[in-house]
Structures are given as C-alpha cells and as structure tokens.
Amino acid sequence: MINIIWLAISVLWLKLLPFSTATPKSGDDDDFPFTTVVDYLWQNAEFSTFLRVLQKDGLIPYLNELDNFTIFAPINSAFAQSNQNTVLDHYLLQNHVLDFEKYGSGTHVLTLNDSRPHLIEKRTDGAWKINGVSVLKEILKPSMQNAVLYSITSLISGTLELEDLIEKSANISSFSMLLDRVVFGNLQVFDNKTLIIPKDSAFNASFNDIELEYLLGPTDTAISNPHLLKTYKNRKKDQNFLFERLLVDGILGGDINKTDALNLDNELLNFESHENGTVISVNNTFSALSNQLYTKGIAHMFSKLDFLPSHLSFTAEKYLIGLGADRFVEEIYMRKLDHLINGAHDRNLTIFVSVESSNEGSGFSKSSLLYHFVDDQVDLTDYALPTSSKRLYDTMFCSSNKRLGGECQRLKIERSSRGKQRVLINGKYCLKSLEPIKVGNTSIYLLENDVTLPADLLSSIDPFSGCSKSLHFLDELNLLELRPNNQGYTVLLPCFDSWDYFDLNLDYLEHNITALNLIMKNYILNGLIYTDSKEQTLETRNFYNELIQVEILGRESDSSQFAMNLSTVAGPVTLKNGADTFFDRGVLHPMERVFFPKSLDITLLNLLETTKSFEFLSFLENFPEFDNIVHQGKPSSILVPTSQSLLLDDISLDSSRLKEFLELHIIPANSTEALLNCQSNIQTLHGEYLQCRESSSNTHLLRFKSGLDKEVRVLRKGCASTDNNTCVFVIDQPLSLSWLDQARYQIGLPGIAFAVGMLLGVLGIFSLLSCTLMLFMRRRNVEDRGSGQVYNEQEGLLSSQPQPQQPYSSMNMSTPPPTAAQRNSSKNDTNSRSRIFENSYSMHSSRNPVSIQQNRG
16 A cells, blocks of 8 residues: 555656656655655656556556566667567566676676576676676666666567577587487476587587487387387487486586586586686586576587596497397397397307398398307408408307207308409308497498398309209209208319319210219218318218218418318319308308219220210220220220211221321320320320310310321310329311321421522512513514504594684584585595504404494495
C-alpha cells in the first residue's frame, strides 16, 4: 500500500517537472529525495524508449515491487541499432546489487542463485561491459529500493542455449556428434556446469580415424542385432566415459585462482586463469577460446587436450566396429569366439578381414572364422620389396584328426607375379595395405575380398598352373576325392609343361592304365610336408600303402628350390619353394618335371612301339647286333623317322646299306645328354657327328657336322623310366647316307674354288662385250642401207611434204575440185611418201610395215 502511495506522489511530481534531455541524472536530487528505479527512468529522456517498452508489457508495477536487484537500462540509441524484442530478464540481476567498483581489471564471471552466468569485462581505464555490452559510468541508486541502475549502449540479446552455442562455433563437429550419441536431448545435465569442448583438432590428435568412428559412429544397428548388444553397450559406456570427463560441476571461468575441480567421472582437473581471466588452462593445457556462456553454464574450447584419451582402452573388437566389420564381430559372438577380440587373448594375434563384404553373404562357420586368425604377429612390411619370398603361416583353424591329423590349416602370403604387383593370400585374396592396423597385441590386415577355407583338391588348384593333364589322370583313376586318413595328404602333381618334355612317355601312360595308376599313386603321400619344413627324415606311406622313407633336404638360403629324397624315386625330387597349394585335406605341390618311381618300368622297346614306326623297328630287329639295344636295355638312344618319311626315302629291308643307315640313327649313351640339351658334337654309332640347333619356336633341328647342309626336325621324345641316357627321338625324315656321299665329292679346296670363280667371271665379262659389239655393228649396217635422210625423234613416222602458205581468203571455201592431172600428181606424191615410210621402218622388225595403197576408182 505504501508503494502505491509513493507511486502516486511520484507521478504527480513528475507532471510538474519537464523531462531532461541530458545524460541520466545522479540520484542526489534534493528537491525530491525519495526515488525508485522507475523514477529514474521517468526523469531521464534517454530511457524513454525502454520505459515505453516496460509500460507496454505492463512491467512497471513489477519493477516497483522488486527489491535487491540490478538493472541495466539501454539508452534510446540502443534501440535504433537493433529491432530485437526486449526481455526484462536479460537486463536484471535479481537478488544481487552489483558493485562494479570492487572488480579489478580483467574478465570475471558472475554467477547468481539462478545459475545464470554473466560475463563482466573491465578495462584498465575503468570502462566495462556486461555480457559483451558496454556500460556507461553513471550509476543511479534509488533511495526507496535496494537496487542500482546502469545505463548501457546496446541491447542485451540474452545468453545462448547450449545447442545454439555449439551450432555457431566452428570446428567442433566431433564434439557435437558425441553429444548426439550421449545426451539424447536431455540438456539439464549441463546446468551449472563448466563444459570442456575439444575442437576437432583435439579429437584428431587424441584418436585415430578408426577410434573416432568407433566412438562417434552410428549405433542404429544395435537395436536390430541382439548378438551385438553387448558390443554396443560397451560402446555406449565408452561414449559416456568420454563425455563425463569433459563436464565439471560449477561454473569456472574468468579471473580465478588456481583451482582443482572434479569432473563427472570423479577425475581431478586443475583449472587456472591467465591474462586477467581471458585464457583458461586445464591440466596446463591452454584454451583456444574461453568464457563462452550458455544459458546455465560456461564452456571453454581447446585445440589440444592431453588428458582426453587417457583411461580409455581399445581392443580388437572396438577396432573392428570402427572399421565397419560389424557382421564379422557378430559372427564371432555367435560362435563363442569373442575372447579372441575383447582383450582376453594375451598372446600376439593377427586378423585378416574384409570390410566391404562384412555385411553381406550367408555368414561364417566357426572353422572359416578361425581361418581368419593367425596366432602370431605377422609382419608384411618387407613385402614392399620385389625380392620378398613366399611365407606360410599356421591359422587358428586346427581341424579334427580325420582331415589334417589335428594339424592347423595354413595360409600363404606372396607377391603377385602377374599384372599389377600386389600381395595375395593363397594366390586369391588381395591385401589393401602392407601396414597392419595395430591395437594392443593384435594386428589387423584388411582384404579386398573375404578369405575362405581351402576347398577340395580340384577347386584349390590355380587354373594357370597347367595341371589339367594331371587332374585328368587323377579323375580317370578316381583319386580326386581322397578319403580321410587322420594325417592329411601331400600330393605331388606334375604341372606346367612337365608332361610335354617327355611326350612319348605321356603317350605310353595314356594307353597303359596300370603304369598310369602306379605313377599317380606314388605321388600321393600320407602326412603333411611343406616347403618350409625343417630338414629331417621321416617314414610315411604312399597311396599304395607302401612304406617309404622321406628325407627332407630343405633349401639353401639363396635357392628357390626345395628338395627331398623319396625311397621310391631315384634321385631327389625338386619342388618350387613356396608353391604350396592348400586344399581341405592337405597340401599339393606342383612339379616342373615328372619323376618316375622305381617300380615303374618304361623301356626303350615300349617307347619304340609308342612311336608306331613299326617298319623302322623291324629294320633294327633284322640285325642281331642291335638286339642288345632294342631288347636287352643297353643304354643308347635312337632317332626314329616317321613311317611316311621312310617310304618317301625309299628305305627297305633290301637296301644294301641298311645297316649303315641304322647306325646313323643310333646315339651312344654318352651323347644322349648332349642331344637332350641340343648341343654340338653328338656322335652316332656310324661315327659321324651331328649338330643340334634350337629354332625360334623352341624346335630342335639336327644336321651332319660334315655333310650337306640339310636338317631334320625333332618332333617328339621320351626316355626310359630308369635311365635318362636311353631315349627315343622321333624325327620328321631320316638322315640320308646320300647327304654324306655327295659331300665327299664336293670341291673342298678354297684355292681351286677361287680360281674357278675367277675364270667364270672373266668368261662372263668377255661374252657381254662380244654381244654388245655385235649389236653395234648390225645397227650400222641398217643405217647404211637407208636413204640417208636423218629423222628427228620428235617427228612422226608419216611425214608430209611442205606446203606453200596460202593467204587467208573467204574464197578458199569455194575452190573448184581438182582436175585429172592434179589427181595423178597427188597420187604420185602419195606413193613417194609410202616408200619413204617403208625405208624408215626398222630392219630388225619381224615383219614389214603394212603398205597403204590408194583405192582405184
């Protein structure tokens, strides 16, 4: 009631006084000692706009009832600068009378009971601001209210909401994503808090891309995927942990003493102000932007935060989620293998995984999942060098005794030798990078396609290895499907062009199923032998169940060949190092040549019969002295002409020099190697020597070293299984004795040949000169018999007598026809010209020129 009376008295008094147009007056007015805040607003014309706003909103009674407050009144010019709505709460500090004089120069944060922070900035010259708005020096204190009025030059827009502050701030998108994952619209958690905002650079300095994707990536799939529920609960826990470390109870900002404060994770953080409160440091890390107010709190932004990643641990599981391999992680949990990725596995581990296909396909079996893991640290950085070798690694898929005898299935890592240089697993699956992604004791390699378990024997072989012929034999013998043997298998398989080298042997085997069965079953061994096996001697059995002894010789450090001795094969078996091909029941080794078992007997006679040159074989059998070569196995090689070529050369049993002919085609054992390697000085049983050369098409051509320059072509070859010095070579035509006979009668002396050449040259030159002279003399005779008249070569053969030039006249067209005398004279002239033409025609012509006679009328 008292306030109403005083209000009426004030209004009456104001009506008696004119408005002042000066700056706001002081409160020391002796004429009227009883004043309120509204009085000062009425008394000062500079507040007229602000006063009308308060009157319009009906806030005058509210102001008169207030006590113990501070008000900031904008002068009229402030409204001219902005057209924003005026909210009284933006200009009031309730329950607090601000005494600006007690603040020193610098930046200060004022927090009242309503938890709304206000920023006070005071310069050394005494000028100051409230929430960024300049305040005039005049201070008005009403006598009837415990209050103070400050005039300001701009409107106060009010403190931003936290969402607006984050939206307008640059380079804090990572923090914004973190809030989206954690807060879910509940902003009350930020009331009366100090918020530490890491800028994007701080996140990037503290976490790599995979860790950021794990912490900030989408989580929608957690709802629809129950197998990943535990994984995403752990992810949410890590997100909350990171968020709680950035939020501190209370409002800390401006010029403060060194203060220790607890964040929401109960971690002690040290706050300290610098540069009069304009810069804040947390744990000695300085802010990039400080004292950013929001509705009920304050935020400080940092470009770097050293404590950000501390106490946050990462595992292979979290990295796989960050890489996007959610499907792979899901399958691991379904197969109860999560101990391999959740940090419980305390040994070194390597994982090979494809990210692109992780959300596709029909899933993984437990065996196929384990095939992605190697229980060791795999370092592939040296594979960047082209000289890197192939390496074999044991995976964590260790099969049952039925398949591999309890041994672990392996994988092979090698550089691609075809096209673009790449690093492949099992020759199929390409690695994206040679640098592993490391987390703890685990290394992760990313693949372009997902690795799968080795399939059956047929499907596992590289189609470019040239093993089709051997696979065809295995198929014919029903050996492609190997039955379980509780040990696994080692299969030696001739590939590449190994069969083509001895193509006669191949023909023999194709027509002899017993021999083929013998050789192929000797190539299948029980047990697992790899090209990185240590040197040792062991006993095993082949597919015939014969006990054999295997001596693994290994390889030298600079050699690409792996060697081992088999008791069933004469000589060491050599394999290409690192060419191991894994299949579901063992390992296959492609061989570059065929190694014949000792039990296989392919004789010279078998090879001769395979050539189907039975007539030549009958020639050999006709001479008893050749029986020890053909039938008794004396080491020798034979050149066998084709049957058709024998007919063309007219060779038969009745030939008088048949034995000599056959001796030309028999090669002693000591010259067989030279013939196989296409060298010179290949001796025949006849005593003559042959020379061999290799054409551009890798064809071997033979000729006599001292005979005519004629060659025969080697078409096919094959050697006895027990002796490589006993071979058969099929040639396209026989070596003829006539090539030697004709060569003996040839002039071999260089001097005589030169003399004969000189003589022939002189005779040739003399003949040429004689012919030239005879032609010249004959031409002279022709010219003497002519009329002597010289004809120009540019003139025609039928020349005409010169006619006197007649003047041009129109009367010429009416000249009368010639008389009889004139026609006779013209006839005589024509005959004369005809004779001249006949005389000028060449005398060397085969016929006379055609005479043209005048028709008689």
